Amino acid sequence: xxxxxxxxxxxxxxxxxxxxxxxxxxxxxxxxxxxxxxxxxxxxxxxxxxxxxxxxxxxxxxxxxxxxxxxxxxxxxxxxxxxxxxxxxxxxxxxxxxxxxxxxxxxxxxxxxxxxxxxxxxxxxxxxxxxxxxxxxxxxxxxxxxxxxxxxxxxxxxxxxxxxxxxxxxxxxxxxxxxxxxxxxxxxxxxxxxxxxxxxxxxxxxxxxxxxxxxxxxxxxxxxxxxxxxxxxxxxxxxxxxxxxxxxxxxxxxxxxx
Amino acid sequence: xxxxxxxxxxxxxxxxxxxxxxxxxxxxxxxxxxxxxxxxxxxxxxxxxxxxxxxxxxxxxxxxxxxxxxxxxxxxxxxxxxxxxxxxxxxxxxxxxxxxxxxxxxxxxxxxxxxxxxxxxxxxxxxxxxxxxxxxxxxxxxxxxxxxxxxxxxxxxxxxxxxxxxxxxxxxxxxxxxxxxxxxxxxxxxxxxxxxxxxxxxxxxxxxxxxxxxxxxxxxxxxxxxxxxxxxxxxxxxxxxx
Numbered sequence: 310x311x312x313x314x315x316x317x318x319x320x321x322x323x324x325x326x327x328x329x330x331x332x333x334x335x336x337x338x339x340x341x342x343x344x345x346x347x348x349x350x351x352x353x354x355x356x357x358x359x360x361x362x363x364x365x366x367x368x369x370x371x372x373x374x375x376x377x378x379x380x381x382x383x384x385x386x387x388x389x390x391x392x393x394x395x396x397x398x399x400x401x402x403x404x405x406x407x408x409x410x411x412x413x414x415x416x417x418x419x420x421x422x423x424x425x426x427x428x429x430x431x432x433x434x435x436x437x438x439x440x441x442x443x444x445x446x447x448x449x450x451x452x453x454x455x456x457x458x459x460x461x462x463x464x465x466x467x468x469x470x471x472x473x474x475x476x477x478x479x480x481x482x483x484x485x486x487x488x489x490x491x492x493x494x495x496x497x498x499x500x501x502x503x504x505x506x507x508x509x510x511x512x513x514x515x516x517x518x519x520x521x522x523x524x525x526x527x528x529x530x531x532x533x534x535x536x537x538x539x540x541x542x543x544x545x546x547x548x549x550x551x552x553x554x555x556x557x558x559x560x561x562x563x564x565x566x567x
Numbered sequence: 568x569x570x571x572x573x574x575x576x577x578x579x580x581x582x583x584x585x586x587x588x589x590x591x592x593x594x595x596x597x598x599x600x601x602x603x604x605x606x607x608x609x610x611x612x613x614x615x616x617x618x619x620x621x622x623x624x625x626x627x628x629x630x631x632x633x634x635x636x637x638x639x640x641x642x643x644x645x646x647x648x649x650x651x652x653x654x655x656x657x658x659x660x661x662x663x664x665x666x667x668x669x670x671x672x673x674x675x676x677x678x679x680x681x682x683x684x685x686x687x688x689x690x691x692x693x694x695x696x697x698x699x700x701x702x703x704x705x706x707x708x709x710x711x712x713x714x715x716x717x718x719x720x721x722x723x724x725x726x727x728x729x730x731x732x733x734x735x736x737x738x739x740x741x742x743x744x745x746x747x748x749x750x751x752x753x754x755x756x757x758x759x760x761x762x763x764x765x766x767x768x769x770x771x772x773x774x775x776x777x778x779x780x781x782x783x784x785x786x787x788x789x790x791x792x793x794x795x796x797x798x799x800x801x802x803x804x805x806x807x808x809x
Contacts, residue, residue: 386656387656390654390655390656390657390658391652391653391654392653392654392655392656393653394620394648394650394652394653395648395653395655395668395713397620398618398619398620398643398646398647398648399643399668399671399672400640400641400643400644400671400672400673401640401643401671402640554622557619557620557621557622558621558622559581560581560612560615560621562615562620562621563611563612563615563620563621
């Protein structure tokens with residue numbers, strides 16, 4: 310028994326990422342639910358007249374989550390199946406790889422989300438389709454940001470290899486408290502507000518609540534979200550190209566999956 | 568006439584470690600060159616630079632006279648590679664895998680090509696099976712089919728018969744001999760199987776610690792070092808340098 314304990318203890322002791330991984334999840338969960346609790350204790354009547362805001366925001370957040378994870382999964386599956394090298398010795402331009410991943414991720418996202426969206430109506434009497442045309446704009450904005458996060462993580466996988474895998478799973482949860490999915494930005498401490506304002510999520514979810522509560526569309530929020538999306542997307546693509554170059558210098562492409 | 572593969576003064580350094588040091592060689596049309604050396608001698612790094620997976624620290628790789636660093640993607644149409652360390656997606660059937668790679672290499676008449684390779688490499692009996700469920704010998708034949716699907720002018724083979732039983736190993740070697748004669752392909756073969764090298768290669772490069780330490784035909788090397796076969800030559804050269 311002690312031997313088996315030691316086998317895992319040595320593994321944890323020798324790997325800082327494993328220790329951080331153990332600390333990371335409870336910390337993020339506590340911070341997220343701490344902010345949610347704070348919001349409800351201050352604004353207990355905020356959602357009284359608008360059923361389903363939380364569920365709608367949860368589904369919208371899942372669009373971000375699914376699109377990003379789908380993008381990462383496509384990359385990780387090549388590593389797990391040890392097919393990564395085959396892919397990078399095929400005559401494919403990097404932009405062709407990115408475009409094909411973007412479209413495949415869209416299909417994967419829709420396969421995962423459509424049944425969930427359909428189920429919310431009979432189960433809870435709520436349909437996000439009530440958002441109308443702005444839903445398409447919000448969906449696209451979340452999808453672009455999800456893909457951008459996928460580009461960041463894939464760049465890390467290319468550059469640092471499979472050890473970067475944990476980041477692929479945890480990056481989105483870091484954004485959950487800062488993205489102000491379930492509460493307005495004012496709930497966050499001032500320092501976090503500064504960071505949150507640099508994320509398109511804040512504007513997307515603020516606008517979702519605005520549409521559902523007031524029945525109006527504030528295009529200023531949407532414009533701000535798309536502007537930030539554009540900046541992050543350009544940065545993400547640049548990082549992907551740079552990571553490919555660094556991986557060619559460091560040799561990670563040839564050893565991937567071994 | 569352009570040389571299918573030419574490596575000129577090639578070096579690769581990782582941080583401070585020199586993995587490959589100033590190596591130069593050519594592989595002419597219709598020629599199989601063997602690249603031998605102990606583990607970690609720089610064979611895989613050399614192949615990685617030829618395939619454009621690694622950026623050389625110094626020197627250049629020319630494929631059909633064009634530098635790989637300048638037209639990497641275009642030249643990858645002319646190359647292909649097989650290694651026991653890389654595999655095809657396990658959840659796809661053999662046919663699906665060949666279709667995927669046929670599309671990636673933009674192969675015309677793909678169905679005819681797959682049928683031809685299935686016949687040549689005896690894939691028919693398991694062409695619709697999931698690749699992950701195949702034996703290692705069957706998987707090896709599928710990877711071989713993938714590696715020639717684009718009729719590469721330069722084929723890079725990294726231990727193509729490692730972990731295969733003698734019958735399958737012999738089948739693979741016979742296929743390579745026949746394929747090379749038919750297509751006039753230039754092949755660079757990295758192997759630890761000395762009898763395979765003696766059988767297939769017209770010339771051999773001996774590598775150790777990132778450098779080419781000797782080269783010649785297997786017969787020349789055996790004679791030069793006064794040994795009975797390539798295995799003894801290999802042991803002499805590598806032990807001399809320890």
